[in-house]
Structure formats: structure tokens, C-alpha cells
Amino acid sequence: DAVELGQYRHYMQKEIFEQPQALGNTLEMIAGGNTISPQVFGAHAGDVLGATRRVLIIACGTSFHAGLVARYWLESIAGIPCAVEIASEYRYRVSVADPETLVVVISQSGETADTLAALKHAKQLGMDKTLAICNVPESAIVRETALRFITRAGPEIGVASTKAFTTQLAALALLTLALAKINDRLTADDENTYLTALRHLPVAVTKVLELEPEIEQWAQRFASKQHALFLGRGRHWPIAMEGALKLKEISYIHAESYAAGELKHGPLALVDRDMPVIAVAPADELLEKLKSNLQEVRARGGELYVFADAGSEIPESDGVHILHMPEHYGMLSPVLHVIPLQLLSYHAALVKGTDVDKPRNLAKSVTVE
Ligand code: G6P
Numbered sequence: 001d002a003v004e005l006g007q008y009r010h011y012m013q014k015e016i017f018e019q020p021q022a023l024g025n026t027l028e029m030i031a032g033g034n035t036i037s038p039q040v041f042g043a044h045a046g047d048v049l050g051a052t053r054r055v056l057i058i059a060c061g062t063s064f065h066a067g068l069v070a071r072y073w074l075e076s077i078a079g080i081p082c083a084v085e086i087a088s089e090y091r092y093r094v095s096v097a098d099p100e101t102l103v104v105v106i107s108q109s110g111e112t113a114d115t116l117a118a119l120k121h122a123k124q125l126g127m128d129k130t131l132a133i134c135n136v137p138e139s140a141i142v143r144e145t146a147l148r149f150i151t152r153a154g155p156e157i158g159v160a161s162t163k164a165f166t167t168q169l170a171a172l173a174l175l176t177l178a179l180a181k182i183n184d185r186l187t188a189d190d191e192n193t194y195l196t197a198l199r200h201l202p203v204a205v206t207k208v209l210e211l212e213p214e215i216e217q218w219a220q221r222f223a224s225k226q227h228a229l230f231l232g233r234g235r236h237w238p239i240a241m242e243g244a245l246k247l248k249e250i251s252y253i254h255a256e257s258y259a260a261g262e263l264k265h266g267p268l269a270l271v272d273r274d275m276p277v278i279a280v281a282p283a284d285e286l287l288e289k290l291k292s293n294l295q296e297v298r299a300r301g302g303e304l305y306v307f308a309d310a311g312s313e314i315p316e317s318d319g320v321h322i323l324h325m326p327e328h329y330g331m332l333s334p335v336l337h338v339i340p341l342q343l344l345s346y347h348a349a350l351v352k353g354t355d356v357d358k359p360r361n362l363a364k365s366v367t368v369e
Pocket of ligand 1: 060062106159
């Protein structure tokens with residue numbers, strides 16, 4: 001396997017660094033053209049998406065977090081109501097079926113038992129508009145849906161999902177734009193701007209990966225901690241969730257994530273000098289709100305590690321560490337902001353000496369309930 005790993009120590013590290021290529025491959029169909037076509041989701045996608053009034057996203061684990069980001073995109077850009085559910089919850093709860101809802105299942109493997117069962121459950125309820133976003137073309141989930149989008153991340157071996165997640169986000173961005181266009185919510189100018197940003201993603205991700213040495217230093221500092229708190233707002237709240245999940249999975253540090261506005265409703269009680277607080281702080285419309293949340297943390301002695309954008313003016317000071325992302329990326333910013341969190345958990349796990357690619361008690365694909 002050493003050959004396959006090439007210059008890398010672990011599959012997870014290799015897969016983190018493969019993200020520019022994985023995104024480029026997944027977005028290949030928009031490389032040349034200036035429009036987004038529903039056909040990328042299947043031959044009949046135009047009809048299905050045209051009749052879609054709502055979206056229900058179902059997934060597990062990291063794929064669930066991709067769905068949570070998409071909810072912000074779908075409602076704000078396509079104007080389509082969106083709900084996101086954990087597959088193991090959806091399959092067993094009594095819910096209201098709606099034939100005008102597009103059911104979107106997201107799965108790296110296409111074999112996760114709960115996601116497959118939730119999809120079958122939705123179909124039994126009469127919801128036949130179904131779309132799989134999946135990394136494995138011949139998987140069980142892909143065989144069950146009317147529409148499909150195959151991410152082209154390539155095989156993902158590390159148990160902690162990385163390149164599958166960012167390519168799922170790319171697919172969900174395309175879905176958002178396709179639905180926005182069908183609903184006359186996308187001007188030609190906007191479409192062009194979004195497509196340009198999508199095409200530039202591999203380059204943008206490459207620049208973010210260059211932050212690794214600084215992130216490694218941060219990882220050294222908090223690998224000895226027992227707990228960590230991740231904060232984010234808006235479309236970056238799911239990125240905080242994903243950062244906490246990654247840290248838990250491979251470094252075994254207890255990590256929690258919160259929407260930063262909820263801090264005062266509970267987790268602030270946990271903050272002291274032994275609790276590092278990681279904040280996802282892009283220069284978006286919520287930055288000022290987030291800054292006041294961060295002051296609340298500082299006032300309680302919490303040590304802050306802030307992933308800011310180039311333009312976010314958050315001064316470095318005692319107990320406030322800032323890492324600046326190379327550029328601000330608007331709607332697609334979650335795709336970039338997850339990358340330093342992947343690197344942070346990877347390096348924290350290295351310091352702790354855990355089995356990065358095969359963390360204890362976890363499986364790559366959970367094919368039993
Ligand atoms: C397992 C993996 C996670 C993954 C989840 C969902 O828990 O360890 O990395 O996110 O399953 O898997 P799927 O293949 O459905 O995306």
C-alpha cells in the first residue's frame with residue numbers, strides 16, 4: 001500500500017490533498033460551458049426538478065453535514081424550502097409524505113444501511129422524485145433513485161471523510177443552481193459568477209492547503225486538551241459541526257459544535273482556559289455577530305482559534321489566535337473553510353499517535369443497522 005500512498009503518511013492526508021483534483025473532476029462538465037443544465041442529474045432531471053416544490057435531504061455522518069450546508073444554499077438562492085434529516089431518524093418517524101418533494105440522499109459509499117432504508121421508506125410513502133449524490137456509481141443507493149449525480153472524488157479509504165464531503169458540496173451547489181434557474185431565480189450574470197467561482201475552486205483549495213504548517217502548530221497546542229468547542233453561524237455552522245466530528249473521530253478529543261448564537265444558552269458555562277474554542281469566521285454578513293460571541297468566550301478566559309477570511313478584521317491578541325484564509329469565497333465559502341478543520345484534526349491525531357485511517361470502533365461504511 002506504500003506505493004499507493006506515495007509521498008503521504010496516511011490515506012486521510014492524501015485524500016485531503018487530493019481535493020483540488022477531486023473537485024476539478026467532479027465539476028468537469030461545467031469546465032467549458034457557461035450554463036448549468038439539469039441534465040447533469042440525469043436525462044429526465046429537467047422534468048423532475050421543474051416539478052419540485054420542496055427538497056428533503058437524507059444522510060448520515062459527514063454526508064449529513066453536506067446536506068445541512070445545502071439547506072442554506074437551496075433556500076437563499078433557489079427559494080426552495082429544504083429539510084435535512086438524519087437517515088436513522090427519518091426511517092422510523094411518522095412523517096408527512098409529499099409527492100412534490102425531491103428526496104435527495106447523500107452518501108459517499110452508497111451502501112449505508114440507514115440511508116438506503118430511509119430512501120426506500122420515502123419511496124414507499126409515495127415520494128418518487130429521488131436523487132442520489134454518491135461517490136460509487138454501482139452502489140445500492142444509486143440503483144434505487146430516479147436521478148443521480150456521481151461525485152468523482154475517487155476511492156476514499158480513510159474512515160474520516162474528506163474529499164467526498166467537498167465534492168458532495170460541489171454537487172449540491174450545482175443542484176442549487178439548476179433549481180434556481182428552473183425557478184427563474186438566477187440571472188445570467190449570477191449564473192456566470194457562480195460558475196466562475198466553481199471553476200476556480202481547485203485553485204482556491206490549493207491555496208488553503210498551503211496553510212498546513214500554521215495549522216500543524218495549532219494542532220500541537222491543543223492535542224493535549226480533553227475538550228474543544230467549535231462555533232460557526234449560518235452556512236458555516238455545519239462546517240463547525242463537521243470540524244467537531246473530524247476531531248472526535250480521529251483524535252478522540254471530545255468536541256462539540258454550536259451555532260455561535262446559542263453559546264449563551266448553555267455551552268458558555270463550559271468555557272474556561274482549558275477549553276479551546278475554534279471559530280469559523282468568514283467575512284460574511286454574520287461576522288459582526290460572531291465577533292461578539294467570541295468576546296463572550298474571551299471574557300471567560302477561553303482560548304480562541306479563529307479561522308478568518310482575508311478581509312475579517314479580528315485582531316490577534318493574548319489568547320486569540322487568528323489564521324487568515326487566502327480569499328473570501330461567498331456562497332461557496334463552506335467548501336474552503338472545512339479544509340483547515342480537516343488538517344487540524346489530522347495533525348492533532350498525529351500528535352496523539354492514533355490510528356488516523358482506521359479510528360477505533362468506527363467503520364468506513366456502516367452497512368448494518
Ligand atoms: C460512516 C463513516 C463516515 C460517513 C458515514 C456516512 O460513519 O465513518 O465518514 O460520513 O458513515 O457514510 P456514507 O457512505 O453514507 O456517506
